[in-house]
Amino acid sequence: MLNLQLQATAEEVMRAVEAFRDFCQAHGVPERTAFGLSIALEECGSNIVNYALRGDARQTFALRVECTPEKISIELRDRGPEFDPTLAKEKPQGAPDDEPPGGWGIPLVRRYTDDFVYKREAGQNILRFSRRLAAKAGSS
Numbered sequence: 001m002l003n004l005q006l007q008a009t010a011e012e013v014m015r016a017v018e019a020f021r022d023f024c025q026a027h028g029v030p031e032r033t034a035f036g037l038s039i040a041l042e043e044c045g046s047n048i049v050n051y052a053l054r055g056d057a058r059q060t061f062a063l064r065v066e067c068t069p070e071k072i073s074i075e076l077r078d079r080g081p082e083f084d085p086t087l088a089k090e091k092p093q094g095a096p097d098d099e100p101p102g103g104w105g106i107p108l109v110r111r112y113t114d115d116f117v118y119k120r121e122a123g124q125n126i127l128r129f130s131r132r133l134a135a136k137a138g139s140s
Contacts, residue, residue: 002065006045008053013045016063020074027067033131036112037074040129043105044076044085052080052125071114073130080125084118085109 002023006012017038024034045061053059061078088106110116113129120126 001067002063004063005060006063007057008049008055008059008061009057010046010049013042013049016045017042020063020065023065023067024072027072029067029072029133033072033133037072037129037131040109040112041074041076043109044127044129047085047105048076048078048080048125052078052083054080067133069133071130071132073128076127077124079123082120083125084120085127086116086118 002019004016004019006016020041021034021038023029024037041063045063048061049055053061059079061076064075064077066073066075085106109129112131114132116127116129118125118127
């Protein structure tokens with residue numbers, strides 16, 4: 001298990017991604033899975049920093065990573081305003097260039113995860129996402 005308490009800065013998001021990548025390597029998570037979840041973690045962490053915590057480095061958010069033989073799971077917790085990113089509307093394919101930036105992150109998260117779940121509990125946003133791991137050759 002990996003647990004980190006992070007300040008609301010872009011540097012801390014990248015520290016979380018690096019720690020996650022190291023965790024994946026140490027636990028034999030396939031590179032393709034680690035890469036996709038790293039993108040999802042960076043996107044969700046950046047959204048927490050930029051929107052929920054408004055880049056206020058005095059505020060913190062938590063990362064928890066668990067790995068079992070069946071799946072790898074990521075949980076992010078913050079005390080920002082209630083917001084459920086799983087309900088965010090996706091930008092339509094071929095959206096005009098003059099539309100405001102943003103809106104592509106959540107589709108990326110959905111692409112690289114099998115589960116993407118939000119709940120609000122005890123004043124915290126709790127976002128969980130995971131990816132199933134393929135059974136290793138030779139195991140039953």
